[in-house]
Every structure is written in structure tokens, then in C-alpha cells.
Amino acid sequence: ETGVTQTPRHLVMGMTNKKSLKCEQHLGHNAMYWYKQSAKKPLELMFVYSLEERVENNSVPSRFSPECPNSSHLFLHLHTLQPEDSALYLCASSQRVGGTEQFFGPGTRLTVL
Amino acid sequence: QKEVEQNSGPLSVPEGAIASLNCTYSDRGSQSFFWYRQYSGKSPELIMFIYSNGDKEDGRFTAQLNKASQYVSLLIRDSQPSDSATYLCAATTGGFKTIFGAGTRLFVKA
Numbered sequence: 725e726t727g728v729t730q731t732p733r734h735l736v737m738g739m740t741n742k743k744s745l746k747c748e749q750h751l752g753h754n755a756m757y758w759y760k761q762s763a764k765k766p767l768e769l770m771f772v773y774s775l776e777e778r779v780e781n782n783s784v785p786s787r788f789s790p791e792c793p794n795s796s797h798l799f800l801h802l803h804t805l806q807p808e809d810s811a812l813y814l815c816a817s818s819q820r821v822g823g824t825e826q827f828f829g830p831g832t833r834l835t836v837l
Numbered sequence: 838q839k840e841v842e843q844n845s846g847p848l849s850v851p852e853g854a855i856a857s858l859n860c861t862y863s864d865r866g867s868q869s870f871f872w873y874r875q876y877s878g879k880s881p882e883l884i885m886f887i888y889s890n891g892d893k894e895d896g897r898f899t900a901q902l903n904k905a906s907q908y909v910s911l912l913i914r915d916s917q918p919s920d921s922a923t924y925l926c927a928a929t930t931g932g933f934k935t936i937f938g939a940g941t942r943l944f945v946k947a
Binding site for chain 2 (some may be wrong): 764765766767769772774777780814821822824825826827828829830831
């Protein structure tokens with residue numbers, strides 16, 4: 725595997741379900757990010773991790789819970805989501821936090837029923 | 838609220854023409870600027886970055902930055918149908934945040 729991978733690629737869940745999104749980067753980067761992309765809206769930064777420490781929590785509802793066990797893996801735990809949370813969730817990584825290029829994974833298309 | 842603004846388009850240009858994409862940003866402290874291309878159903882990929890005022894050229898792409906006017910642009914010369922995509926402008930402020938614009942859709946007509 726190369727670059728940034730995400731699983732699953734598609735997820736349909738009910739509002740009472742609990743699920744997790746997984747991201748793995750194979751680039752030796754120190755920073756990882758979760759973004760939400762909804763139709764016609766800018767990419768919304770959700771969380772930023774630098775060397776496994778969360779450095780940004782962008783006013784995200786507590787029904788989204790990130791986890792970064794090491795610098796290569798990032799999870800987004802989901803519980804009691806709402807239909808408006810349906811979106812494309814993108815993971816990205818960069819060499820360091822700040823003004824460097826971010827490499828994006830393919831995304832998880834989430835639908836909340 | 839720090840923002841990056843782009844015209845949503847669609848911007849339609851004939852094959853071989855120059856496509857001009859524009860972006861403004863609100864945070865004067867922004868230091869790094871990026872242009873990403875996103876094909877439908879795919880994730881964004883970086884095509885250009887620029888840190889200093891002026892022009893930066895890479896093949897058919899030229900990024901232009903004017904910090905006094907808080908303006909970034911991307912020129913695509915000799916546009917090809919394969920350039921048809923959404924182009925995202927992004928600005929990184931001092932610190933950790935990269936703010937993305939909503940993107941401009943570009944159509945290049947064969």
C-alpha cells in the first residue's frame with residue numbers, strides 16, 4: 725500500500741449505530757487530519773494530530789471521537805450520528821503541521837439514515 | 838471567521854485556451870497557499886503551492902500571489918479536457934489551520 729488509505733470506502737449507518745473510520749498513511753508523515761466534505765461546501769477541518777497529539781479540535785460535536793494510536797494510524801469513531809452528518813470524510817497527512825502539502829486519502833462516503 | 842472565497846463556477850473554456858481561477862482570503866496572517874485539483878468522486882491532489890508574492894510556474898500551471906490584495910490565482914495554459922475538475926484554493930495561517938475554499942468547477946470543451 726502506498727500513500728494514504730481509508731476504510732471503509734462506503735458506509736451506511738443508522739442513527740443509533742456505532743462505527744469507526746480508519747486511516748493509514750505510508751508516507752512517514754508526522755501530521756494527520758480529518759476533514760468533512762459536504763456538497764457545495766468548503767472542506768471542513770475537523771481534527772489535527774501532530775505526533776499522536778491532538779492539536780486542533782475544530783468545534784466538532786462529541787458524537788465524532790478521534791483516536792490516533794501512532795503517527796501512521798488515525799481513527800474516527802462515530803456514534804448517534806444525525807442525517808446531516810452524511811458526507812465524504814477525508815483523511816490527510818503531511819510532513820508536519822502547518823504550511824506543507826497535504827496528501828489525501830480516497831475518503832469514506834458516509835450515509836446516515 | 839477566516840475565509841477563503843472562490844467563484845463556484847462553472848468556468849467553461851475551449852480546449853487550448855487559458856483558464857484563469859481566482860481566490861481571495863480574509864486572514865492577512867496567511868503564509869502558504871495551495872491549489873488542489875479534485876476530480877468528481879476523487880480526493881483532492883496538490884498541483885501548486887506558493888509562499889512568496891509574484892508568479893510561480895510549473896509546466897502549464899502558473900500560480901500568482903498578491904499578499905497586499907489578499908489574492909491568489911491559478912492560470913492553466915493550453916487547457917485540456919482532462920483539466921476539467923474542481924479546483925480548491927487553500928490558505929494556511931500561522932499555526933495549524935489550512936482553510937479551504939469551496940472550489941471552482943472548470944469545464945474544458947473539446
